[in-house]
Amino acid sequence: MxxxxxxxxxxxxxxxxxxxxxxxxxxxxxxxxxxxxxxxxxxxxxxxxxxxxxxxxxxxxxxxxxxxxxxxxxxxxxxxxxxxxxxxxxxxxxxxxxxxxxxxxxxxxxxxxxxxxxxxxxxxxxxxxxxxxxxxxxxxxxRSFSLSAKEQYLYFRNEYPKIEQRIPQYMIASYLGITKEFLSKIKSQLILEQ
Amino acid sequence: MxxxxxxxxxxxxxxxxxxxxxxxxxxxxxxxxxxxxxxxxxxxxxxxxxxxxxxxxxxxxxxxxxxxxxxxxxxxxxxxxxxxxxxxxxxxxxxxxxxxxxxxxxxxxxxxxxxxxxxxxxxxxxxxxxxxxxxxxxxxxxRSFSLSAKEQYLYFRNEYPKIEQRIPQYMIASYLGITKEFLSKIKSQLILEQ
DNA sequence: AGTAAATGTTAAACTAGATTAACATCATTT
DNA sequence: AAATGATGTTAATCTAGTTTAACATTTACT
The missing domain is CATH 2.60.120.10 (Jelly Rolls)
Incomplete structure (x- = not known):
């Protein structure tokens, strides 16, 4: 113990x-x-x-x-x-x-x-x-009032980098209140952006 | 005092x-x-x-x-x-x-x-x-995860009937996280329904 | 009573995000 | 190494809720 x-x-x-x-x-x-x-x-x-x-x-x-x-x-x-x-x-x-x-x-x-x-x-x-x-x-x-799904994801990633690495993406989508498909879309957008 | x-x-x-x-x-x-x-x-x-x-x-x-x-x-x-x-x-x-x-x-x-x-x-x-x-x-x-705007309004109306009567409708829309126009639409739908 | 300000309604055009479905990749077990 | 299941991607279509704008109604003030 x-x-x-x-x-x-x-x-x-x-x-x-x-x-x-x-x-x-x-x-x-x-x-x-x-x-x-x-x-x-x-x-x-x-x-x-x-x-x-x-x-x-x-x-x-x-x-x-x-x-x-x-x-x-x-x-x-x-x-x-x-x-x-x-x-x-x-x-x-x-x-x-x-x-x-x-x-x-x-x-x-x-x-x-x-x-x-x-x-x-x-x-x-x-x-x-x-x-x-x-x-x-x-x-x-x-946050849920004032941020778009993309902004909420960026906040999560920034605030809890350790959690993101241990957990499947579809569960992060569920936590953010969006579908796994839409989170996937957000991530590919973010990659294109930079 | x-x-x-x-x-x-x-x-x-x-x-x-x-x-x-x-x-x-x-x-x-x-x-x-x-x-x-x-x-x-x-x-x-x-x-x-x-x-x-x-x-x-x-x-x-x-x-x-x-x-x-x-x-x-x-x-x-x-x-x-x-x-x-x-x-x-x-x-x-x-x-x-x-x-x-x-x-x-x-x-x-x-x-x-x-x-x-x-x-x-x-x-x-x-x-x-x-x-x-x-x-x-x-x-x-x-509630914000699992209820539609209409369901959230019905919940609010049921839970806080005293508050609803004292406060302008556009503020209730703001509290529910929807536009005043959409709340107005929800209310007219509810009237049609019964 | 009459006017201005605040509140509420309606409807058309628009958008963020959901749904569906098919496919791709990765991990685990045998 | 093959096979199975879990996870992730892409794209087309759909929908709940937004935006815009014009108008209607109520409330408060002079």
Whole structure:
């Protein structure tokens, strides 16, 4: 159980004593998933939120036409879950599936409530994490309002170069909300342009 | 200064003692704005987040073509600010403008940090508020992925009937991310349908 | 009441992106 | 090395939503 990446990540937000680190690490779950495995399934209540130690996941939903829409990729040092389901303890809208073999450090809903009491600093930590998530989510809405598909692709490529290299192109199209054919067209246009 | 609506709202999340209520109310700012006034201006750092006691605001940005895009309306019992700017204390992407005369209870950034220390429960309160915001923001992304313009309008009408009645139609079109002409077409289609 | 400004409607021409379908390339397994 | 499945490309056709522009209606002000 390698909890170091999480502690390092947390140190950007709060300072934990050795005792607090020990309490925390005794309450965490460490799990390994294989490529293709589901971490969360649509309709289930999401009992855990996971911090990615290694690997890669996609969070997606199916629309009424059976089309898959990817809302998020998670790689090392990111979180993965259906955060809405986790927070509200209602059935998940999303599926979370591993695109690679993936190692997670998991917080369960029950334990997190207990941890908030035993380590009040965690309340602050998660407030800040959720704040970051909210800001990112709002910026994404703004992009979808104001950028063309090509501009959104360029933004993605620039912002997440590491993700683009690990993931098939048709999934990037799905994340951008366009068809794989149209993304292919955009890419060939971009090559012609320069 | 009528702080009751805020206290009532907060009681859905946490229980404050009389002392804590007094500390809180001594630190809050109560402000009245006229219709048309700006609460936040693009480029400024947003120093306050406001709880709407009465009135209505729109939060919007200008795209590179000078087009206005509304990202949110706020009415009684909602929050209004550029929350991204407020959290990160960086220049605001958005403008916030009053659509009616509006009364706000305002938390300043400096004071909120101080209040987190004096009333640790507030950390929990704001974590939960931000969680709700994140969930709503993610659901909006899902809708924009999976619903047609007509479906999104029907969702809006159903979800926020009170807002629809107070606000000109062209602003609702802007919120939905479509032109006012197309919304007009959708509405006449809906009338024909039944 | 009359006028100007703000808001809403209609319709024709246009475009970004979707759909369909056929084919090309790459990776994995036997 | 051949075969199968997964991924990526190209091009023709189609459609949801935009643009433009002219007009209609409502609201607010003198």
């Amino acid at each position: 390698n909890i170091e990446p999480l502690l390092k990540y947390m140190s950007n937000f709060i300072t934990l004593s050795k005792d607090e680190e020990d309490i925390l690490s005794s309450k965490l779950l460490y799990r390994k998933y294989l490529k293709g495995q589901y971490i969360v399934q649509h309709g289930d209540v999401c009992k855990y939120t996971g911090f990615v130690v290694s690997g890669c996941t996609k969070t997606f939903f199916m629309d009424s036409d059976g089309q898959e829409h990817i809302v998020m990729f998670s790689i090392e040092d990111w979180w993965t879950s259906d955060i809405g389901s986790f927070i509200t303890q209602t059935p998940a809208d999303f599926n979370v599936q591993c695109l690679e073999n993936t190692e997670l450090i998991m917080f369960s809903q029950e334990i997190i409530e207990d941890l908030y009491i035993r380590i009040p600093k965690l309340e602050r930590f998660f407030r800040q994490i959720v704040e970051k998530g909210l800001v990112a989510s709002q910026k994404r809405i703004v | 009528n702080i009751e609506p805020l206290l009532k709202y907060m009681s859905n999340f946490i229980t404050l003692s009389k002392d804590e209520e007094d500390i809180l109310s001594s630190k809050l700012l109560y402000r009245k704005y006229l219709k048309g006034q700006y609460i936040v201006q693009h480029g400024d750092v947003c120093k306050y987040t406001g709880f709407v006691v009465s009135g209505c605001t729109k939060t919007f940005f200008m795209d590179s073509d000078g087009q206005e895009h509304i990202v949110m309306f706020s009415i009684e019992d909602w929050w209004t600010s550029d929350i991204g700017s407020f959290i990160t204390q960086t220049p605001a992407d958005f403008n916030v403008q009053c659509l009616e005369n509006t009364e706000l209870i305002m938390f300043s950034q400096e004071i909120i940090e101080d209040l987190y220390i004096r009333i640790p429960k507030l950390e929990r309160f704001f974590r939960q508020i931000v969680e709700k915001g994140l969930v709503a923001s993610q659901k909006r992304i899902v």
